[in-house]
Amino acid sequence: MKFLDDIIHNKIKPHFDKGGKLEQFYYAFEAGESFHFVTDKRTDTGAHVRDHVDLKRMMVTVILALVPCFLIGTWNVGVQQLSAAGVASPGLVESFIQGLGKVLPLMLTVYATGGTIEAIFACIRKHEINEGFLVSGFLITLVMPPTLPLWQAAMGTAFGVFIGKEVFGGTGMNILNPALTARAFCFFAFAQQMSGDKVWVAPNENLVLNGVQLGESKALLMHEAVSMATPLGNAAKTGAENLPSTMEMFLGTIPGSIGETSVLACLIGAAILIISGVGSYRTMLGTIIGGAAVTILFNVLFDKGTVEAPILGVNWIQHLFLGGFAFGLVFMCTDPVSSAATNTGKWIFGILTGILAMTIRCVNPAYPEGMMLAVLFMNVFAPLIDHYVVGASVKRRLARG
């Protein structure tokens, strides 16, 4: 290690320092350096707080919280593929490897595209490349359907990182959640692949079944054969009838975007986020309350016969388990940058997001899922909410004298 350290700090680093040949690439170098070694950079002016929970620690915690979603999601992608191919009870490892074959290329594409843009901006803007994108990239992968063509994923990521984050000034300055911006871009740009009412099971042409490799044409045929609606698409048309059981939805063995299907994984993630203090339980609870309130209202109206759309009759508990609601409320609503920052604001933000998400899902027939749009919409209002919460607090204190 000493030897490597010597090479990097004394031989390579001077090139990147001020006046060196590769001065403008300093921040690209710095990113790699501080990731692998302890940097020899020291703050030389002013007083500063030294704390273990820095940006890196926070981001790593989020990644840890995302791991269960990633694992169960990947396994589920495999399960969906294999059961679509006719395998009765696919094995755990087999499914996982099968799923990894779809998820890994997607993830690599997302990281490569986003990382490149991030690095370019870091060099131009002269700021450090930080771990923000590790989280965004992970989130982007998990909110995309496994069948998404890679070039579309790359375009979505580019849009999310560029328009969603970098044009506003980079990590911590963005108005919208970059991961959801990326998804929204794909959702509107490539509606055919992303709309969410067609099934997202990816038949793998390299799948070997009973010793015979499934060719491309056969995979395509199979794709047609299983082209049924996702649970949400189903719910919109036929209501509660064709829904998977609540247990299936809880475990996540249903078709859907990679990370969103399993409520269980989201709950584990939520626990990690809340215990470590990275995500706020206020936002999460608020979202659940908002979503539940609206769906209970719809249930009541449906039972009375006031409204007839079948999706309104789906039990509110199932509604909370369906689609990306759980994933969104744990990982998207709690984004410390784009959601509300004050405690009261977090409640308001959460409740309104829940209400909006369920309303869009149930009332608007054009969009099968409302979570993404609701979170993005509320992101825009988050500063406004904070503004008034802070204003009200100031007023109260003044009145107290």
Added chain:
Amino acid sequence: MTAEPKEPLFSKKNMKLMKDPLIDNNPVAVQVLGICSALAVTAQLKPSVIMAVSVTVVIMFSNLIISMLRNFIPNSIRIIVELTIIATLVILVDQILKAYAFEMSKQLSVFVGLIITNCIVMGRAEAFAMGNKPWPSMLDGIGSGFGYGIIIIIVGAIREVTGAGTIWGKEIIPDFLINLGYVNNGLMVLPPGAFVIIGLLVWLQREITKKYEAH
């Protein structure tokens, strides 16, 4: 009365009136006017061009006429008089389009009529034509029209290529790309696509002029 020194028709000052709105003081990118139609008609190149021409013609003549009448328009009712003049011109343009380019007119539908409420037209009449001579006013009108036109034509071209895969109605995406799985970008057909492109154009414009708002 002393005769004013005669200014050449294309003096530096007059040319500046025409050039300024193109980049330095672009009505869309800097003053953020006329955004409504810039979003609505730019899904394809052809309507964008027609719209750009129509708006330019209207601004040019409205500035000219209002400037000629500026000493006769009573100040208290000037807005309504300006509107009358603009509306007359817009109706003329609309009728001409209906007569000679019916399909286009149908496609642009209400947005030709809405040129009346286009802030650029009204703004130039109020800010420039009411206080300047006819010739500079007309040049200013042409400049503003071009400034608006250049933006919507660029936006229209980008949106048509990325959103529909065509340019001026002709397919330009090569077959092999489509076979590889290329699909058109649906976002660009929707108005938000225009927002994104206009935003990027504003950025580009700021980079060229190096004039940034302080914040």
